[in-house]
Amino acid sequence: MTSLSAVSIGALAAPAAAFAPPSRETPVRIRGLSYTVGAQGRRARATPILADVDLEIAPRQFVALVGPSGCGKSTLLNFLAGLLPPQAGSFSLGEQEQGRPRSVGYMFQQHGLLPWRTVQKNVELGLEMAGLPTAERADRAHAMLADMGLQGFEHHYPKEISGGMCQRVALARTLATQPDLLLMDEPFGALDAQTRALIHEMFSAYWETHRKTVLFVTHDLAEAVFLADRVLVMSARPGRIAADHAIDLPRPRRLEALRVDPHFHARVETLWQDIKTQSAVAMRGHA
Ligand SMILES: Nc1ncnc2c1ncn2[C@@H]1O[C@H](COP(=O)(O)OP(=O)(O)OP(=O)(O)O)[C@@H](O)[C@H]1O
Numbered sequence: 001m002t003s004l005s006a007v008s009i010g011a012l013a014a015p016a017a018a019f020a021p022p023s024r025e026t027p028v029r030i031r032g033l034s035y036t037v038g039a040q041g042r043r044a045r046a047t048p049i050l051a052d053v054d055l056e057i058a059p060r061q062f063v064a065l066v067g068p069s070g071c072g073k074s075t076l077l078n079f080l081a082g083l084l085p086p087q088a089g090s091f092s093l094g095e096q097e098q099g100r101p102r103s104v105g106y107m108f109q110q111h112g113l114l115p116w117r118t119v120q121k122n123v124e125l126g127l128e129m130a131g132l133p134t135a136e137r138a139d140r141a142h143a144m145l146a147d148m149g150l151q152g153f154e155h156h157y158p159k160e161i162s163g164g165m166c167q168r169v170a171l172a173r174t175l176a177t178q179p180d181l182l183l184m185d186e187p188f189g190a191l192d193a194q195t196r197a198l199i200h201e202m203f204s205a206y207w208e209t210h211r212k213t214v215l216f217v218t219h220d221l222a223e224a225v226f227l228a229d230r231v232l233v234m235s236a237r238p239g240r241i242a243a244d245h246a247i248d249l250p251r252p253r254r255l256e257a258l259r260v261d262p263h264f265h266a267r268v269e270t271l272w273q274d275i276k277t278q279s280a281v282a283m284r285g286h287a
């Protein structure tokens with residue numbers, strides 16, 4: 001069973017474990033996780049969503065998860081966030097070091113900023129809930145906003161900044177609580193190509209410095225290869241891990257260099273072949 005008790009959904013960080021010392025590790029282990037919906041009524045037909053998912057993520061590994069629409073990627077993240085109880089199988093988020101649970105940050109495609117709070121106050125929300133002193137949370141929010149290239153916008157409201165900036169604020173808000181494990185569900189999916197490239201560079205630089213454990217869902221295969229150490233391909237529904245590709249491109253990674261790197265393109269192409277197969281199955285509705 002999950003040991004999770006501190007999930008930060010966007011900014012909604014539960015207090016105690018949000019400030020775990022950086023040395024603490026968060027491997028993810030899932031064994032035989034299955035999930036079926038719609039079987040409750042007598043006439044209801046059960047729909048298997050996840051079937052026998054096995055997955056292990058090493059500490060500080062950046063793992064991307066790709067797969068056809070509807071295969072169960074978000075459902076899997078919801079399990080890890082503790083939002084769904086497992087029906088069959090088990091999962092754990094790290095060892096119970098000193099009896100304390102780990103902290104988890106969860107970021108979605110929608111930024112979910114609170115319109116009545118300024119940029120700075122949005123980033124501080126999780127820190128406030130964790131009970132950090134005023135000066136410390138202001139310092140931390142300020143630093144995160146600077147990392148995201150948003151200095152000078154601290155006192156703006158969400159409606160006064162662009163969609164791409166809102167998403168950078170949401171990223172700053174998620175990272176400000178320093179979660180051990182980051183669950184990211186198409187966090188940059190709604191951004192235009194230029195903003196996405198900018199945020200990839202920023203996030204990659206952040207990750208190369210802080211090395212958090214990340215499970216990152218995306219439909220963008222180039223994004224997966226650029227950011228991740230490993231890319232998992234999920235099968236058509238019922239989802240299971242169909243392929244596991246190591247991305248051994250050296251770091252630090254820079255977009256300009258990778259755009260002309262044949263190794264980068266070869267990895268994207270390999271993933272595309274996997275996805276094509278799984279998407280065809282998904283569209284036919286059966287294997
Ligand atoms: N509570 C529920 N009741 C019925 N069906 C559900 C429920 N939750 C999820 N599903 C179904 O489970 C499947 C997986 O959904 P999920 O959102 O995890 O897919 P996904 O891989 O994240 O898709 P996408 O790439 O489009 O975001 C879908 O077919 C969805 O309709």
Ligand SMILES: [Mg+2]
Pocket residue numbers: 073074075185
């Ligand atoms: Mg989804």
